[in-house]
Amino acid sequence: MYTQSDNNHSGSRNLGRLIMQLRRLERQPHSFGTAGPLTPSEIHTVEAIGFEGGVLMSELAGRLGITKGAVTQLIARLEAKELVTRSPHPNDSRAIVISLTETGREANAAHEEVHRRFYDQLRSQLSEQEIEIFERCIEKLNVFLQQ
């Protein structure tokens, strides 16, 4: 028999352990598609650009929650690895439009596939109702963390 407080602590501890595991994962580079090994920041940037592409540098900074300067550095690395292309904006000559190359789109697809498989694996062990509740909890967490 658990008390309210026991539950509380073990739940909080598990969440802490999850964060520790994510910190560990978010340090190791991985290969996606035909591109070489990509650091977590690099693949997240590719993810934030997306298949459609046509993203501005400052928009990317907003999506990733980092400064414009950091984006400049990341895009420079990704351009050197030939995963993204810079092109001038048609109306605003200050702006730069970022898009994925074919290799970049491959990497993005491979990364999405990893996520999808991971999520499927989780879903396979849960009932419809449990999945629904879990996703609602994740949404609530997102709202809490937004501020």
Add this chain to the structure above:
Amino acid sequence: MYTQSDNNHSGSRNLGRLIMQLRRLERQPHSFGTAGPLTPSEIHTVEAIGFEGGVLMSELAGRLGITKGAVTQLIARLEAKELVTRSPHPNDSRAIVISLTETGREANAAHEEVHRRFYDQLRSQLSEQEIEIFERCIEKLNVFLQQ
């Protein structure tokens, strides 16, 4: 009406967004207790040492999932900030026993309190059953990420 595949994608996207938010959080220093601002790595190290203390450097490396060299550097910073103390091991003169100082224990308590409050806030918006399911999901995620 959702299809299975729609659900899947939105769930996976929400999880991705959560990770993005955690990445952002895990960059900003915060103050805990009477200690000055602590970086995420520093407070996680304090957390890993714990109230009881008496942890070896290599044990700490294992708990945090980082190398011994990284721990040496972290502990040096925390010692300078007077949050931890090094003391010789009674039986093994190679080993060093790490413990929290009073300030370190205060910081740890304040950090735990933040976690507890955050978790309470989440719990207040969920039913008993939802909490139970959510915690089970977190545990499953931990198992998946373990490998």
Add this chain to the structure above:
DNA sequence: GCATTTAGTATAGTTCCTAAACTTAATGGT
């Protein structure tokens, strides 16, 4: 037209980590 805002870059510095080469101490045969 001129001040202000906005897009992006450059650069220096910090944090946080790894890898590799070390020192020193313990341990396990032989």
Add this chain to the structure above:
DNA sequence: ACCATTAAGTTTAGGAACTATACTAAATGC
């Protein structure tokens, strides 16, 4: 008792991933 091996911790060089600050150049708004 001796020596190889293992284990605990440190050191150093370097890379990744940021921030902050100061900048250039183009757009916008009175």
